[in-house]
Amino acid sequence: MKMPPFAYGRAASLSELFALWTAAGHEAKILAGGQSLLATLAFRLSEPSALIDITGIEALKGISATRTHLRLGALATHAEIGASDLVARHAPLMAEAVPFIAHPAIRNRGTLGGSLAFADPAAEWPAVMVALDASLTLASASGERVVAAEKFFRGLYDTALKRREIIAAVEVQKQRKTQRTALVEVARRSGDYAMAGLALSLDLDGKGVVSDARPVFFALGDRPVLAKAAAKALIGKPLDPRSVATAQAALERDLDPPADIHGGPAMKLHLARVLLARAAARIAPGVREAA
Numbered sequence: 001m002k003m004p005p006f007a008y009g010r011a012a013s014l015s016e017l018f019a020l021w022t023a024a025g026h027e028a029k030i031l032a033g034g035q036s037l038l039a040t041l042a043f044r045l046s047e048p049s050a051l052i053d054i055t056g057i058e059a060l061k062g063i064s065a066t067r068t069h070l071r072l073g074a075l076a077t078h079a080e081i082g083a084s085d086l087v088a089r090h091a092p093l094m095a096e097a098v099p100f101i102a103h104p105a106i107r108n109r110g111t112l113g114g115s116l117a118f119a120d121p122a123a124e125w126p127a128v129m130v131a132l133d134a135s136l137t138l139a140s141a142s143g144e145r146v147v148a149a150e151k152f153f154r155g156l157y158d159t160a161l162k163r164r165e166i167i168a169a170v171e172v173q174k175q176r177k178t179q180r181t182a183l184v185e186v187a188r189r190s191g192d193y194a195m196a197g198l199a200l201s202l203d204l205d206g207k208g209v210v211s212d213a214r215p216v217f218f219a220l221g222d223r224p225v226l227a228k229a230a231a232k233a234l235i236g237k238p239l240d241p242r243s244v245a246t247a248q249a250a251l252e253r254d255l256d257p258p259a260d261i262h263g264g265p266a267m268k269l270h271l272a273r274v275l276l277a278r279a280a281a282r283i284a285p286g287v288r289e290a291a
């Protein structure tokens with residue numbers, strides 16, 4: 001199918017973006033990497049009156065570090081994140097996620113902000129952001145506000161973004177000495193969206209006891225799901241086959257996966273349990289037998 005007609009504008013700054021957006025009306029959409037938006041246009045799932053290209057806005061670019069945090073501009077592409085030494089050193093869970101996102105051509109153009117705003121429940125970045133307890137800086141003509149990733153995702157392709165508001169940047173705390181992370185997923189082919197996935201962040205004290213846990217599943221609900229019952233089953237215990245088995249059983253209380261083209265709820269819950277054991281085994285190799 002051919003795309004519907006639309007006007008096109010390119011903003012060089014945030015103030016220009018908000019001025020163009022106001023002039024173009026509420027049917028206008030912003031364009032980042034175009035890797036999801038242009039497909040929805042081609043399938044006529046979306047018919048915006050205008051596209052406002054934000055890829056020339058310097059304020060939305062770059063990856064930098066403070067003493068405690070990593071800051072990623074919304075326009076950081078998946079490929080830039082994968083190639084960043086800062087990310088590899090301070091947010092290894094993000095580096096680990098990149099090869100799972102689509103293919104190199106898409107990773108070269110697709111952006112972190114675009115993926116988070118699109119909020120596909122099977123996408124990696126939303127789950128990674130919740131697992132890392134990231135903060136999203138949202139910008140509009142009236143200023144900025146900060147929203148926790150956990151509160152940002154509201155449902156299927158639904159977020160806390162208000163009208164004419166954008167994601168400007170994301171901040172994650174630098175990996176703590178006690179923190180261990182792993183990203184695992186099951187997909188039909190390399191580069192496909194996941195059938196089921198897990199972004200796991202754990203803190204282990206000096207004796208190997210779990211002091212905090214954020215297991216966040218994707219493709220198993222209408223948004224990234226922080227599995228709180230499973231986390232509770234892990235916290236306060238050593239990460240071993242017994243605690244993982246208890247957490248696997250608790251997933252029944254955390255997840256209510258809808259049936260999709262890949263299978264029914266029981267199969268998806270089974271995948272979630274397998275993924276939890278795999279991720280735990282990545283962090284503590286002795287756990288493998290619990291799978």
Ligand SMILES: Cc1cc2nc3c(=O)[nH]c(=O)nc-3n(C[C@H](O)[C@H](O)[C@H](O)COP(=O)(O)OP(=O)(O)OC[C@H]3O[C@@H](n4cnc5c(N)ncnc54)[C@H](O)[C@@H]3O)c2cc1C
Pocket residue numbers: 029030031032033034035036037038039074075100101102103106109110111112113114115117118122123124125161165166167168191192193194
């Ligand atoms: C074949 C294929 C396979 C894919 N596989 C995967 C996969 O396995 N995993 C995965 O996670 N993704 C996958 N993707 C999606 C890809 O990661 C996209 O890059 C991403 O979803 C959107 O980023 P974008 O920069 O291209 O956004 P765009 O397509 O430009 O925009 C997407 C939406 O977000 C809005 N938007 C963009 N930037 C912002 C912002 N800063 N603030 C507010 N709103 C914004 C746009 O208005 C639009 O509504 C795949 C895409 C394709 C085409």
